Amino acid sequence: MSFKTILVVVTLAVVAFAAPSKHAVCSQGRVASNAACCKWFDVLDDLQTNLFDGGECGEEVHESLRLTFHDAIGFSRANPKAGGGADGSIMHFAETETNFHANLGTDDIVEIQRPFAIKHGVSFGDFIQFAGAVGVSNCGGGPRIQFLAGRSNTTFPAQDLTVPEPSDSVTKILSRMGDAGFSPNEVVALLASHSVAAQDHVDPTIHGSPFDSTFSTFDAQIFVEVLLKGTLFPGNGSNPGEVMSPIPGELRLESDAAIARDPRTACEWQSFVDNHSLMVSRFEAAMAKMAILGHNARDLIDCSEVIPVPSKAKSNSAVLPAGKTMADIEGSCRNARFPTLSTIPGPATSVAPVPPS
Numbered sequence: 284m285s286f287k288t289i290l291v292v293v294t295l296a297v298v299a300f301a302a303p304s305k306h307a308v309c310s311q312g313r314v315a316s317n318a319a320c321c322k323w324f325d326v327l328d329d330l331q332t333n334l335f336d337g338g339e340c341g342e343e344v345h346e347s348l349r350l351t352f353h354d355a356i357g358f359s360r361a362n363p364k365a366g367g368g369a370d371g372s373i374m375h376f377a378e379t380e381t382n383f384h385a386n387l388g389t390d391d392i393v394e395i396q397r398p399f400a401i402k403h404g405v406s407f408g409d410f411i412q413f414a415g416a417v418g419v420s421n422c423g424g425g426p427r428i429q430f431l432a433g434r435s436n437t438t439f440p441a442q443d444l445t446v447p448e449p450s451d452s453v454t455k456i457l458s459r460m461g462d463a464g465f466s467p468n469e470v471v472a473l474l475a476s477h478s479v480a481a482q483d484h485v486d487p488t489i490h491g492s493p494f495d496s497t498f499s500t501f502d503a504q505i506f507v508e509v510l511l512k513g514t515l516f517p518g519n520g521s522n523p524g525e526v527m528s529p530i531p532g533e534l535r536l537e538s539d540a541a542i543a544r545d546p547r548t549a550c551e552w553q554s555f556v557d558n559h560s561l562m563v564s565r566f567e568a569a570m571a572k573m574a575i576l577g578h579n580a581r582d583l584i585d586c587s588e589v590i591p592v593p594s595k596a597k598s599n600s601a602v603l604p605a606g607k608t609m610a611d612i613e614g615s616c617r618n619a620r621f622p623t624l625s626t627i628p629g630p631a632t633s634v635a636p637v638p639p640s
């Protein structure tokens with residue numbers, strides 16, 4: 284090969300390599316890796332302003348994050364008819380799916396989100412995962428979840444009983460989640476979502492009661508507070524799926540309590556207590572997997588750059604709520620000592636319901 288030929292080959296190679304680059308400048312000069320991602324910047328602006336109250340981590344964010352799970356988990360390796368995974372079926376067939384017992388309360392956010400998806404001409408499956416990823420990025424210390432676009436807008440309803448209930452045993456939950464492709468450790472990681480969560484339907488007499496005392500920040504507090512000795516029911520006594528909580532106003536799910544103490548999951552649970560960055564990276568990985576259940580990543584376009592970068596966590600470790608001591612921790616991991624946590628000074632903690640926005 285002459286020098287000239289080599290030069291031509293190299294030049295051609297460079298051109299060929301450069302040609303498929305789809306870098307695009309989108310609205311407000313924002314840059315996307317692929318022109319197909321540009322429209323998601325416009326969806327982002329609309330959601331932050333008109334759904335998430337200007338970029339807050341409030342009720343609509345919590346509900347949108349929950350919806351990513353309830354749509355996606357309609358999926359089974361053993362039974363392809365159980366559902367299409369993260370396919371938007373909970374929005375397409377809302378009258379069917381939101382009436383399943385485990386989905387109680389999801390109808391609100393489905394109806395609120397639907398007009399946004401239609402307005403922007405994006406599939407319901409894409410929209411639900413996008414809204415959850417954007418929403419949780421508003422929470423302090425939050426994750427930055429991968430976002431792949433291009434899910435089909437055509438699908439079929441999921442069957443009932445794909446979504447775990449808080450009254451289910453750990454064995455039943457791990458087996459259902461395993462059938463969808465998740466390991467016990469990944470189930471624990473996904474439950475970091477309950478750090479920004481509250482309930483309306485387990486005990487309907489205490490609307491908006493949170494699962495931990497810092498429900499507007501995506502921190503490891505949930506992993507400590509679920510391990511504290513339960514002392515009270517925050518509302519009108521015991522309900523199915525509820526066990527005693529350690530703090531007035533806080534509701535503890537039976538499933539969270541059991542998973543925190545089960546030998547199959549207790550060590551992963553405990554590992555997050557003083558390691559926020561570990562919790563976030565494991566959550567991001569498990570959420571990325573969940574968001575494409577029923578799809579092949581190769582068929583989708585990576586538009587992750589559209590997801591905002593969340594603010595940093597204030598601390599890498601959770602704390603003991605005021606009024607609690609290390610003796611209140613029901614540490615359940617046999618192979619590692621429970622980390623020593625500092626206690627917030629002041630009078631015993633109690634929590635107020637999530638304010639409706």
Ligand code: HEM
Nearest residue numbers: 345346348349352447448449473476480481482483484485
């Ligand atoms: C593994 C078993 C799980 C069970 C049994 C469970 C159960 C529940 C229950 C009973 C509620 C309260 C709903 C209400 O009464 O309004 C809730 C809320 C919530 N869940 Fe889960 N969950 C599980 C996993 C997940 C996962 C994987 C996610 C991840 C995205 C998630 C995200 C949420 C969020 C964000 C809320 C708060 C919703 C709000 O504040 O409006 N959950 N969960």
Ligand SMILES: *[C@@H]1O[C@H](CO)[C@@H](O)[C@H](O)[C@H]1NC(C)=O
Nearest residue numbers: 374375401404405406407436
């Ligand atoms: C997706 O399907 C719904 C009907 O279930 C429809 O209202 C919506 O316009 C469709 N969106 C797209 C982008 O095709």
Ligand SMILES: *[C@@H]1O[C@H](CO)[C@@H](O)[C@H](O)[C@H]1NC(C)=O
Nearest residue numbers: 486487488489518519520521
């Ligand atoms: C609270 O529970 C009691 C029984 O334990 C029941 O009679 C009462 O109606 C409940 N109150 C509300 C507001 O649900």
Ligand SMILES: *[C@@H]1O[C@H](CO)[C@@H](O)[C@H](O)[C@H]1NC(C)=O
Nearest residue numbers: 554557558559560561562599
């Ligand atoms: C957090 O977890 C990572 C990964 O296991 C580990 O490398 C790091 O040392 C941990 N940090 C703390 C503060 O324990």
